Amino acid sequence: MSLFSGIPLGVTLPMALLLLPVAFGFLIYVYLRHGRGERRVVSSVLIMKKLRRQSVSRKKFFPPPRFFIELIILSLITLALSGLYLQKNSRHIAVLIDNSFSMQSKVTANKTLLDRAIEQARAMIDNSPGSNHYMLYVTSPKLMALTKEFLSGRATKSLLGNIRSEAAEDRIGSAIKKISQTGKYEKIIVFSDKKIEALSPDGKLPANTVFPRLVRSNKHLENLAISSLSFGRDIRSEHSLKIKAVGYTSREIVAQILLERADFTTSGPAFSEMLSKTIRLNPGQPQEVRIENFKATADAYRVKLAPHSINSQYTYDAIDSDSYFWFVPDQAQTTIGLISPYTINELGLNRINTLKFKKLNSTQLKTDQLTTGAFRAIIYHRTIPPVLPRYNSLIVLPPVDSPFAAGDPTDETTLSHWDSSHALLSYLNPPALKISSLIPLRVPIWGNEIINSVSGPALIAGVSRDARVVISGFEIFPFQGRKNPALSILTLNILKWLTESSLTGIYRTVPYTISEDQLSSADLLDSIAAAGTRVAAESNSTVTLNRPGLWKLNLANNDYKLVALNYFNSAESDNRNIQKVSVTLPAVRELSGNDKTELNTFMIALAAALLFIYAVYQLMVWTRTLPGRLL
Amino acid sequence: MSLPASFSPTVLKQLELLRISTRRQFLGSRQGAHMSLKRGHGIEFSDYRKYELGDNPRHIDWGVYARSDRLYVKRYQEEQALTAMITLDTSRSMFLPEDNRKWERARDIALALSYIALMEQDLVILSAPGAFVSPALSGPRAIHTASTLLNGITLAENFNFRKEILKAIARVRLPTVGIFISDLLMPFEEIEGIINGMRAKNLDLYVIQLLGPDDLTPLGGSGNALAVDSETGEEIAVDFDEATLSEYKQLLSDHNKTIKAFLQGARIPYLTTASTEKFEDFITHKLPATGLVQ
Numbered sequence: 007m008s009l010f011s012g013i014p015l016g017v018t019l020p021m022a023l024l025l026l027p028v029a030f031g032f033l034i035y036v037y038l039r040h041g042r043g044e045r046r047v048v049s050s051v052l053i054m055k056k057l058r059r060q061s062v063s064r065k066k067f068f069p070p071p072r073f074f075i076e077l078i079i080l081s082l083i084t085l086a087l088s089g090l091y092l093q094k095n096s097r098h099i100a101v102l103i104d105n106s107f108s109m110q111s112k113v114t115a116n117k118t119l120l121d122r123a124i125e126q127a128r129a130m131i132d133n134s135p136g137s138n139h140y141m142l143y144v145t146s147p148k149l150m151a152l153t154k155e156f157l158s159g160r161a162t163k164s165l166l167g168n169i170r171s172e173a174a175e176d177r178i179g180s181a182i183k184k185i186s187q188t189g190k191y192e193k194i195i196v197f198s199d200k201k202i203e204a205l206s207p208d209g210k211l212p213a214n215t216v217f218p219r220l221v222r223s224n225k226h227l228e229n230l231a232i233s234s235l236s237f238g239r240d241i242r243s244e245h246s247l248k249i250k251a252v253g254y255t256s257r258e259i260v261a262q263i264l265l266e267r268a269d270f271t272t273s274g275p276a277f278s279e280m281l282s283k284t285i286r287l288n289p290g291q292p293q294e295v296r297i298e299n300f301k302a303t304a305d306a307y308r309v310k311l312a313p314h315s316i317n318s319q320y321t322y323d324a325i326d327s328d329s330y331f332w333f334v335p336d337q338a339q340t341t342i343g344l345i346s347p348y349t350i351n352e353l354g355l356n357r358i359n360t361l362k363f364k365k366l367n368s369t370q371l372k373t374d375q376l377t378t379g380a381f382r383a384i385i386y387h388r389t390i391p392p393v394l395p396r397y398n399s400l401i402v403l404p405p406v407d408s409p410f411a412a413g414d415p416t417d418e419t420t421l422s423h424w425d426s427s428h429a430l431l432s433y434l435n436p437p438a439l440k441i442s443s444l445i446p447l448r449v450p451i452w453g454n455e456i457i458n459s460v461s462g463p464a465l466i467a468g469v470s471r472d473a474r475v476v477i478s479g480f481e482i483f484p485f486q487g488r489k490n491p492a493l494s495i496l497t498l499n500i501l502k503w504l505t506e507s508s509l510t511g512i513y514r515t516v517p518y519t520i521s522e523d524q525l526s527s528a529d530l531l532d533s534i535a536a537a538g539t540r541v542a543a544e545s546n547s548t549v550t551l552n553r554p555g556l557w558k559l560n561l562a563n564n565d566y567k568l569v570a571l572n573y574f575n576s577a578e579s580d581n582r583n584i585q586k587v588s589v590t591l592p593a594v595r596e597l598s599g600n601d602k603t604e605l606n607t608f609m610i611a612l613a614a615a616l617l618f619i620y621a622v623y624q625l626m627v628w629t630r631t632l633p634g635r636l637l
Numbered sequence: 638m639s640l641p642a643s644f645s646p647t648v649l650k651q652l653e654l655l656r657i658s659t660r661r662q663f664l665g666s667r668q669g670a671h672m673s674l675k676r677g678h679g680i681e682f683s684d685y686r687k688y689e690l691g692d693n694p695r696h697i698d699w700g701v702y703a704r705s706d707r708l709y710v711k712r713y714q715e716e717q718a719l720t721a722m723i724t725l726d727t728s729r730s731m732f733l734p735e736d737n738r739k740w741e742r743a744r745d746i747a748l749a750l751s752y753i754a755l756m757e758q759d760l761v762i763l764s765a766p767g768a769f770v771s772p773a774l775s776g777p778r779a780i781h782t783a784s785t786l787l788n789g790i791t792l793a794e795n796f797n798f799r800k801e802i803l804k805a806i807a808r809v810r811l812p813t814v815g816i817f818i819s820d821l822l823m824p825f826e827e828i829e830g831i832i833n834g835m836r837a838k839n840l841d842l843y844v845i846q847l848l849g850p851d852d853l854t855p856l857g858g859s860g861n862a863l864a865v866d867s868e869t870g871e872e873i874a875v876d877f878d879e880a881t882l883s884e885y886k887q888l889l890s891d892h893n894k895t896i897k898a899f900l901q902g903a904r905i906p907y908l909t910t911a912s913t914e915k916f917e918d919f920i921t922h923k924l925p926a927t928g929l930v931q
Contacts, residue, residue, distance in 0.1 A: 046864055
């Protein structure tokens with residue numbers, strides 16, 4: 007344990023330091039009770055003995071010089087007993103602060119888990135030897151070091167104040183592994199709310215990792231969140247708004263959903279209540295609230311979820327950010343992009359009157375235009391995107407060497423099983439499908455096997471990064487209408503599924519990078535915190551927005567465009583399984599003999615030397631009173 | 638051994654002007670400058686005595702013989718040397734605390750008195766109870782012997798001071814002048830015993846009380862300490878403030894008054910001095926006031 011911040015001194019047995027006040031107290035007591043002052047030889051105490059007032063002001067304590075010598079000797083002996091050492095080498099420590107979304111959880115009225123983590127990190131630095139050097143990391147939006155080189159404790163402490171919570175997940179397990187793989191650190195101290203068991207189920211976390219506890223209980227961390235919102239047409243209902251709410255609580259609670267519309271005035275958006283609904287949330291189970299016949303007439307909307315006042319006073323909502331949800335009326339285009347070696351006509355897509363298609367080339371494929379929401383969906387025909395897209399996509403016949411393909415094409419295969427409940431297979435009789443050639447698919451983690459064959463998965467669908475993605479291992483084009491009913495129905499189902507829920511149109515997920523011509527800046531109009539923030543565009547075209555809220559993109563000629571950004575991640579909003587104990591993995595490297603200089607011997611020697619000098623002095627004084635002394 | 642530094646040539650010259658005086662006449666062992674009880678040759682006429690066979694005819698008063706036809710011889714008061722017995726308190730209280738320099742001052746007083754006596758051809762016996770009793774020193778050169786003797790005195794073990802002093806006095810055969818130098822910081826009964834022992838030897842006694850600064854103002858007048866008695870080792874915690882110091886001074890004054898009353902009753906001159914007092918002033922002004930020196 008370090009004795010003082012900034013000084014590389016430490017003690018092996020801190021409890022032994024408790025002897026110090028005890029020893030001091032004892033010494034003072036002895037002086038008060040017996041000595042009280044210097045021992046002075048006087049000619050005679052004959053007269054002094056007769057003093058009646060000799061005990062007056064007995065409580066005064068004027069310690070003689072001898073007292074201080076004894077005090078120093080006592081202190082030295084106590085320090086020696088406590089195992090005082092001087093650290094020779096500085097230690098390199100990685101401090102990893104989890105600044106993910108969940109760290110916004112309020113542990114008290116005005117303190118979040120992140121605040122507590124920063125406080126603890128500061129205290130840890132204060133209690134560590136001053137010779138230590140630190141590298142400060144944050145987990146979100148991605149793992150990054152806040153400095154390029156090691157910092158002193160003081161510099162690290164000042165840097166801690168700059169850390170803000172991000173609307174992102176932490177991926178703390180992989181962050182620790184990455185930091186550990188650098189091999190530069192003797193210790194990794196992780197300030198996170200994530201449970202260690204959840205971080206590393208295989209128990210392969212680096213051994214030199216320490217997890218200080220941030221909270222003792224999750225009593226105040228119950229949280230309500232809006233997990234998703236969809237707006238659009240579906241089979242049963244036109245123009246319905248579906249809001250999914252979830253309560254990460256220990257018991258059923260009653261919550262209230264409030265829908266507000268935002269109309270723009272010169273001073274900004276003015277929110278007015280449209281309707282409110284009371285719902286009952288079971289612990290951890292999403293509850294869907296449907297608002298029928300919703301007509302989007304306002305510029306933007308805000309949904310707010312809060313505990314109902316009829317709940318007991320012990321109902322909390324730890325994270326505000328996930329209890330709000332913003333969306334703007336569907337601004338998405340109806341156009342579907344096509345990237346294919348064939349033309350739109352060759353694929354028969356021109357026959358679908360309700361949708362517009364636009365052929366793109368591979369150069370455009372690589373541009374950022376595809377991330378701007380300019381298209382409602384993109385079809386990758388016989389090709390694949392360089393990265394998994396963040397917009398609705400259809401990938402047909404991925405190349406054999408792509409990560410989506412599991413093997414070589416096979417001729418005529420037989421379907422083995424399928425998920426008939428999925429919307430893609432509505433009105434479809436899968437055995438009617440004639441698949442002449444199939445590329446077996448590899449199922450990504452987010453994907454569900456919709457149609458499976460004896461050769462492997464044939465059709466996969468799922469939601470990846472808020473985007474719906476369908477991968478087909480067989481050709482679904484050309485669209486031939488009634489000439490090929492089974493395939494036509496499947497093609498229409500796929501296109502309908504990709505376009506029915508224009509999630510990417512009414513809101514986006516942070517972080518969100520947008521490119522627009524003549525885009526000068528973006529203003530955060532409404533948010534839980536930091537409303538009024540302005541982000542300038544890079545190269546007058548691109549901004550990256552990383553806070554949930556209602557944003558206004560400022561375009562040329564005073565034109566603007568609204569963007570709603572939200573964030574939800576059940577792993578971040580669910581505080582029920584939080585780390586509540588400090589854990590130090592067993593193999594943390596303790597200071598070895600090479601790292602520290604034991605000062606016990608030195609202290610004892612110093613005390614002995616002082617004692618010797620003092621004894622010699624006393625002896626000299628004493629010998630002056632010995633008989634035979636020549637005066 | 639040379640005299641201590643306090644004996645400057647100026648001081649020595651002043652001392653040479655002084656002589657020991659006595660209030661009584663004593664028998665001496667040799668000729669000197671003091672009127673003796675011995676009748677014989679001298680300047681001062683004493684009385685007549687009938688001539689006896691063997692008397693020196695030169696002492697016959699022929700005028701009386703002419704008038705009375707009887708032979709009478711004239712007798713004169715002889716002038717003899719005085720013996721001064723200087724007794725020093727050699728107990729530990731005179732040595733400690735060292736910075737009080739009481740012993741040094743007592744030694745200097747004794748040497749000064751010895752110098753005065755020896756310069757007048759008087760005899761000096763130095764008595765240091767527990768250490769030595771010197772033979773009668775005589776002649777000016779004997780001052781160096783006296784100095785050597787006194788400088789050779791060391792801090793002694795505790796001893797029975799009263800017993801030792803009476804043992805030293807027992808060696809005095811003829812009544813003489815007695816000078817007792819001590820701090821007198823001892824129970825009154827002990828002082829009384831010592832003085833009475835000296836009186837029993839019919840000494841013409843003078844008492845000089847010598848106190849150190851710590852005896853007059855302990856601990857500089859304020860503060861606390863564990864006071865350790867230099868002789869008995871008795872420890873006492875003291876805490877001096879203005880009031881305590883005032884009480885202490887009163888008690889010391891009472892102690893001294895008791896001694897003074899006793900000495901006055903015994904017609905013994907008594908003089909108090911402090912070791913911090915200027916030595917020259919003490920010898921040339923304060924000491925003659927007692928009548929011990931003129």
